[in-house]
Amino acid sequence: MATTTLQKKKPISPMHSTIGLKLMMAVSGLFFVLYVLLHMYGNLKILSGRAAFDEYAHHLRILGEPMLPYGGALWIFRILLLLALVAHVYSAFTLWKGAGEARSHKYAVRSAAAATVSSRWMRWGGVALLAFVVFHLFQFTWLQINVGGEFSSPAARVVAAFGVWWLTLIYVVALIALAMHLRHGVWSACQTLGYTSTARARRTANAAGIVLAVVVAGGFLIPPLGILFGAIK
Amino acid sequence: MRIKVRIWRQDGPAAQGKLVDYDLDDISEDMSFLEMLDVLNEDLNERGVEPVAFDSDCREGICGMCGLVINGRPHGNTGGRDGEANTTTCQLHMRSFADGETITIEPWRADAFPVIRDLVVDRTAFDRIIAAGGFISANTGSAPEAHAVPVEKKRADRAFDVATCIGCGACVAACPNASGMLFVGAKITHLAELPQGQPERWTRVQAMVAEHDADGFGGCTNIGECSAACPKDIPLDVISTLNKDLRRSMLH
Ligand code: HEM
Ligand code: FES
Numbered sequence: 001m002a003t004t005t006l007q008k009k010k011p012i013s014p015m016h017s018t019i020g021l022k023l024m025m026a027v028s029g030l031f032f033v034l035y036v037l038l039h040m041y042g043n044l045k046i047l048s049g050r051a052a053f054d055e056y057a058h059h060l061r062i063l064g065e066p067m068l069p070y071g072g073a074l075w076i077f078r079i080l081l082l083l084a085l086v087a088h089v090y091s092a093f094t095l096w097k098g099a100g101e102a103r104s105h106k107y108a109v110r111s112a113a114a115a116t117v118s119s120r121w122m123r124w125g126g127v128a129l130l131a132f133v134v135f136h137l138f139q140f141t142w143l144q145i146n147v148g149g150e151f152s153s154p155a156a157r158v159v160a161a162f163g164v165w166w167l168t169l170i171y172v173v174a175l176i177a178l179a180m181h182l183r184h185g186v187w188s189a190c191q192t193l194g195y196t197s198t199a200r201a202r203r204t205a206n207a208a209g210i211v212l213a214v215v216v217a218g219g220f221l222i223p224p225l226g227i228l229f230g231a232i233k
Numbered sequence: 234m235r236i237k238v239r240i241w242r243q244d245g246p247a248a249q250g251k252l253v254d255y256d257l258d259d260i261s262e263d264m265s266f267l268e269m270l271d272v273l274n275e276d277l278n279e280r281g282v283e284p285v286a287f288d289s290d291c292r293e294g295i296c297g298m299c300g301l302v303i304n305g306r307p308h309g310n311t312g313g314r315d316g317e318a319n320t321t322t323c324q325l326h327m328r329s330f331a332d333g334e335t336i337t338i339e340p341w342r343a344d345a346f347p348v349i350r351d352l353v354v355d356r357t358a359f360d361r362i363i364a365a366g367g368f369i370s371a372n373t374g375s376a377p378e379a380h381a382v383p384v385e386k387k388r389a390d391r392a393f394d395v396a397t398c399i400g401c402g403a404c405v406a407a408c409p410n411a412s413g414m415l416f417v418g419a420k421i422t423h424l425a426e427l428p429q430g431q432p433e434r435w436t437r438v439q440a441m442v443a444e445h446d447a448d449g450f451g452g453c454t455n456i457g458e459c460s461a462a463c464p465k466d467i468p469l470d471v472i473s474t475l476n477k478d479l480r481r482s483m484l485h
Contacts, residue, residue, distance in 0.1 A: 012443045018412070018452030019442055019479045095452040099410035102451030104344055108241075108252055109337045111305030113314050114457035115409070122454065188455040194477020197470045 018098065019192070021091040026189035028084035028091075033186065033212065035081060036178070040219040046232060047222070050155035057154045089130070096123055118183040118213075125177050132174040162227035171224050179217035183209045234260050234332040238273065240285055241339045243348055250348070252337070262328035266309070267292060267299060269327055286351040294324040294464065297399030300406070301352055302339040307403035312461030321401065321464040341402050343411035345449040356402050358448040359416060363400075365444035366437035367420045369429050382428050392426040395419045397465040404459035404467075410451030415459035417445050418471030421478055435482040442479055 014020050045056045063073035112120075139145040140157070147167045148160030162168050186209035187196075196202045226232035235258050243250030257276075260269055267289050274284035290298035299322040303309040309329065310319040317329060330336060338352065346354040384392075396419075404415035421438055424430030430437075453472055460469045 012446045014439050014442065014479055014483050017442045017446050017479070018450075019476055022452060022476070023480060095410075095454075099412075099451035099454075102344055102411035102449055103342055105342055107302065107305060107339055107342050108239075109302075109305040109339070112409075112458060113306065113311040113407075114461040116456075119454065119456045120409075184455075191455045191469070191473050192476050194473050194480060196473040197477065199468060199470065202468075202470055202473075 018095060021095055022192040024087045025091040025095075026192040028088040029185050029189050031080065031084045032088070033182070035077075036216055036220075040216060043223050044219060046155060046158065047226075050153065050159070053155040053158070054153050089126075092123065092126060116184060118180040119188075121177075121180050122184055122188075125181050128177050129174065129181060132170075132177070135170070136174075158223065159227050159233065162224040165228060168224045168228045172221065175217045175220050178220075179213035182216060183213040185209070186212050234262055234327065234330075236260055236269075236327075236330060236333070237335040238269075239335060239337045240352070242285070242351055243340075244350065246347055246349055250351075252339075260327055262326065264327045265292070265323055266301070266303070266325040266327065267323050286349075286353045288353050289323055292323040294321040295399060297321075297401035299323045300341055300354075300401045300403060302341065302406055304337055307341070307406040307462040308401075308464055310403065310407075310462045310464065312463075312466075314461070319462070319464050319466055321399075324464075341406035343402075343405045343450065345411065345413070346402060346405065354402070356400070358450070359400050359402065359413070361448060362413070362417060362441050362444045363420065366433065366440035367424070369424065369433060371429075384427060388426040392423050395426075395467055395471055396423045398423075398463075398467055399465060401464060403462045403464060405450065407458040407462035408451065408453075409456060409458060410454055412453045412459075413445050413448075413450040414453035414472050414475065415463065415467055415469070417441050418473075418475035419467045422471040422474045425474060425478055434478065435485040438475065438478040438482050442475075 015023075042056055042060070045053045060074050061071045065072075068076075118125075135145070139147070139161070140154075143150070143157075146157075146161075147164050148157075148162075151157045151160060162171075187205045190196050190205035190208070191202075196205045223232060235256070238255050238257065239252045240255065241250055242253045255273055255277075257269065257273060260272065264272070267287070270285060270287055277284045287301065288298045290296045292299070300308065301322045303322070303325070308320060308322045309325050311317075312319060340346075340348050340352045341354045341356075343354075345358040346356055349355050398416065398419040400416065402413075402416070405411055405413050408415075421441065424437065425434055455469070455472070457469055460467060
């Protein structure tokens with residue numbers, strides 16, 4: 001039987017290959033992990049009282065003074081986060097498109113054997129997280145969505161907001177989405193970076209994904225749930 | 234046993250295909266899956282219907298020629314989750330199916346593996362990936378003494394294990410992204426573990442990945458369906474080795 005030679009597209013450089021894009025996704029993703037851990041630590045300050053929480057928010061802004069201007073360190077971090085977000089979303093959508101084109105004719109019968117629920121939700125779950133981040137910024141950074149009233153103290157804002165059940169519900173759903181994203185994302189990033197070349201390392205990376213997902217979702221949920229059920233005032 | 238098969242029929246690469254149902258009344262459970270299709274084809278021949286085209290060669294699980302997606306699983310494999318070890322379609326037996334069952338049979342689905350006819354796909358893309366870098370260069374003439382280059386036992390074992398890949402394409406068929414990374418990973422790991430593979434190690438990985446992407450395979454998302462479908466149980470960690478080699482190649 002005669003075989004065909006596909007028209008070669010222009011050669012792909014390593015950084016623009018599918019693996020290069022995944023590297024971009026892994027590095028930016030691990031930066032997000034660092035960020036959510038710091039953010040979670042900050043949120044948990046509310047357990048030490050409103051003053052401790054507000055003081056932490058204030059310290060974030062004077063961090064690095066007088067070497068840096070007021071809010072300087074915070075802005076550096078925000079710019080890095082924004083760059084990471086652009087890289088993460090760009091690589092995700094490019095690979096999503098490529099995967100769709102790689103199988104234009106779908107199977108009549110599909111049956112998954114190894115896929116975890118988390119792994120199947122990475123793309124739409126990521127879109128949901130992005131939507132949540134926008135909502136979250138409108139609420140606590142730009143102060144455009146004021147649930148429970150307007151206050152100048154960050155702690156007062158948080159306590160008033162999470163006293164409202166439906167707002168807490170939005171955060172519960174978002175954190176479940178985040179936990180799922182981390183469950184597969186951490187393992188996948190380790191694999192993409194080439195740290196899982198043995199069966200044992202693979203199990204460790206998977207366990208790390210689960211632990212991080214539980215710790216982050218649990219840690220972030222303590223303040224909202226504590227406030228809703230009156231344990232944190 | 235009596236079974237009903239729903240088979241993808243497609244007259245040629247550009248033809249519109251569809252699933253067609255056939256009833257088989259007298260199938261022995263000791264038949265292999267391909268023998269079951271042979272029985273069907275004899276029957277179709279007698280009735281003057283065009284027989285079902287499918288690939289096979291060795292029929293003993295070593296050549297990688299056969300390959301059908303059976304009830305949504307390449308070669309019917311689930312990575313042991315159904316209590317059965319992975320195998321090739323030619324080594325799958327009808328006793329794995331229930332009497333009266335309806336079995337859906339589709340070709341590998343990937344744009345990089347275009348359908349030629351019915352269940353036969355063109356897997357030349359794998360040959361192109363190998364041609365791009367899946368080799369070592371050696372001088373012709375007198376062969377060097379085989380034991381002249383010592384190989385660490387652990388590395389030799391891993392190289393052997395991943396070299397069992399028969400290039401059937403089940404990994405691509407199983408992958409939600411139609412990615413060929415398990416195949417490329419197996420080939421890269423095989424040569425990267427051996428001293429003979431070192432001189433071309435960094436150019437090899439770049440060339441093979443570039444060819445893989447240019448052929449229209451998708452990117453890997455580390456879901457693991459490939460390994461679960463692999464008749465040779467190639468583990469996912471070859472993809473980690475591949476990723477690491479590509480990353481390191483950029484610094485060379
Ligand atoms: C229950 C969980 C959460 C609470 C209570 C919470 C609370 C807050 C608060 C109060 C701020 C404003 C900080 C300030 O005023 O300085 C903030 C900022 C932010 N949060 Fe959250 N957050 C939560 C979860 C998340 C999650 C899951 C993400 C997504 C990964 C996230 C991403 C962000 C981002 C991107 C900012 C903006 C940082 C900036 O202002 O530059 N947050 N969060
Ligand atoms: S026909 Fe050779 S492996 Fe199945």
